[in-house]
Amino acid sequence: MAEKKILVIDDDIDMCNLLQRFLTKKGYTTDTATSGHKGIEKFKEGNYPLVLCDYRLGDKEGRDVLKEIKAIAPATKVIIITGYSDIKTAVEVIKLGAFDYITKPLIPDEVLNVLEKASQQGNSVPLHVPVVTKTNSGNGLMPSQYLVGTDVATKELYEQIKLVAPTNYSIILYGESGTGKEVIAKTIHENSNRSEMPFMAVDCGTLTKELAGSELFGHEKGSFTGAIGSKEGFFEVANGGTLFLDEVSNLGIDIQATLLRVIQEKKFKRVGGNKEMPVDVRVIVASNENLKEAYQKGKFREDLFHRFNEFSIHIPPLRQRVGDITAFANYFLDITNEELGKTVADFSDEVNGLLLQYPWPGNVRELRNVVRRAVLLTTGKVIEAKVLPSEIIHSSYIVQAVMSDTPIPRIFVADRNTDLKNAATQAEYETIMKVLQQVKYNKTKAAEILHIDRKTLYNKIKSFEDQMNNAAPAAAPATV
Numbered sequence: 001m002a003e004k005k006i007l008v009i010d011d012d013i014d015m016c017n018l019l020q021r022f023l024t025k026k027g028y029t030t031d032t033a034t035s036g037h038k039g040i041e042k043f044k045e046g047n048y049p050l051v052l053c054d055y056r057l058g059d060k061e062g063r064d065v066l067k068e069i070k071a072i073a074p075a076t077k078v079i080i081i082t083g084y085s086d087i088k089t090a091v092e093v094i095k096l097g098a099f100d101y102i103t104k105p106l107i108p109d110e111v112l113n114v115l116e117k118a119s120q121q122g123n124s125v126p127l128h129v130p131v132v133t134k135t136n137s138g139n140g141l142m143p144s145q146y147l148v149g150t151d152v153a154t155k156e157l158y159e160q161i162k163l164v165a166p167t168n169y170s171i172i173l174y175g176e177s178g179t180g181k182e183v184i185a186k187t188i189h190e191n192s193n194r195s196e197m198p199f200m201a202v203d204c205g206t207l208t209k210e211l212a213g214s215e216l217f218g219h220e221k222g223s224f225t226g227a228i229g230s231k232e233g234f235f236e237v238a239n240g241g242t243l244f245l246d247e248v249s250n251l252g253i254d255i256q257a258t259l260l261r262v263i264q265e266k267k268f269k270r271v272g273g274n275k276e277m278p279v280d281v282r283v284i285v286a287s288n289e290n291l292k293e294a295y296q297k298g299k300f301r302e303d304l305f306h307r308f309n310e311f312s313i314h315i316p317p318l319r320q321r322v323g324d325i326t327a328f329a330n331y332f333l334d335i336t337n338e339e340l341g342k343t344v345a346d347f348s349d350e351v352n353g354l355l356l357q358y359p360w361p362g363n364v365r366e367l368r369n370v371v372r373r374a375v376l377l378t379t380g381k382v383i384e385a386k387v388l389p390s391e392i393i394h395s396s397y398i399v400q401a402v403m404s405d406t407p408i409p410r411i412f413v414a415d416r417n418t419d420l421k422n423a424a425t426q427a428e429y430e431t432i433m434k435v436l437q438q439v440k441y442n443k444t445k446a447a448e449i450l451h452i453d454r455k456t457l458y459n460k461i462k463s464f465e466d467q468m469n470n471a472a473p474a475a476a477p478a479t480v
Helices: 013-025 036-045 062-072 084-095 108-120 152-164 181-190 212-217 253-265 291-296 302-308 322-340 349-357 363-377 397-404 420-438 443-450 454-470
Strands: 005-009 029-033 050-054 077-082 100-103 171-174 199-203 242-246 282-287 311-314
Touching (some): 005 036, 013 108, 029 036, 062 077, 152 181, 152 322, 282 291, 291 302
Parallel strands (some): 171 282
């Protein structure tokens, strides 16, 4: 095995420190640099067989750092850190000689697996195949490093995945933002006969109308202004594997037509090219918007909808999987402890109660972020309520009524409604609650619509809660 020595290059000082602590605990001699230039200088001074480099640095791009390092020491393994929307860039750096790439948010086991793979391999540079850490979930599936919940709704979800994964069906995933659509798509891929081939995830919301064709199908040199060389598209890179198209309804109608032909005929042409190339890709798509309603409105091709709709899966929001909340919270606690080098042991009873009653409009992603923040702010062994965001601390039956679309309860009892001040407060309260319902409890959007800032909105909600808590029993809310 090569020497376990690594250079981390990232302009985020906190990320450098976190990675250094984590990797040092795992037996790596770890040095850091907070800019591309500093990284190159430090690399020249030392002998680093491994380099972990963020793509977006303040002074230069990761591809430039990669080129310079490979020019100095071709045998060095360089792993690039990219964001979700930078997958196309990650494919490019692989072609430039990067050993592999890791997408944010960083998962400790994934980072470690890639580094161990790089340490154990020779000087050849492999094409990227996403890292998979497989563990038996007890339901016959082999999911990735993500936790599988135990709620009844979650078990039903994974039964559907178990049924459809071995097939070559195209699949539509429906679910709110943050429910884990990419995780589900990757789990399907890992349990299919394509699991050893590439899995590519594409956020169609980031593809401009002008470049969508190039990104999906590639282009030839000179095919448009700026096309200084030939380029593979996502279909070409994912050949033999699975392509996950998130927010597919954002694609233009013209690209949808091309997409339909490629899926049906299993061949495509690069933009500006004449040669037809065969391709074998399983397509999984996701959308917050109902695609059937989208084609009825003329926003999505009906024939493409039916081509995708060989099987559809609805991912329930976290508020409908209450049995998973504690398990997910503890899972995120464990991995955050590992990331931060901390030993926070548990949540207080009060915090557990608040986590269970909060409606989680941001779903699993929001829960993960809340736990990460709480662990960072906790100085003892137990997470207390004071380190939670205010919307969770102050969540109550008002929030639950908003999220479940139940009738808005009144603040004041009937014999006080003749009071002009109380009537005005009641009207203001009902207006705010209705707006919150319309935007699915997104307080930022609600504040914009109401022309107030978020702090004012929070204060008003807290004031309404206090008044309801002090009101007569007749004003008690409906149960959820």
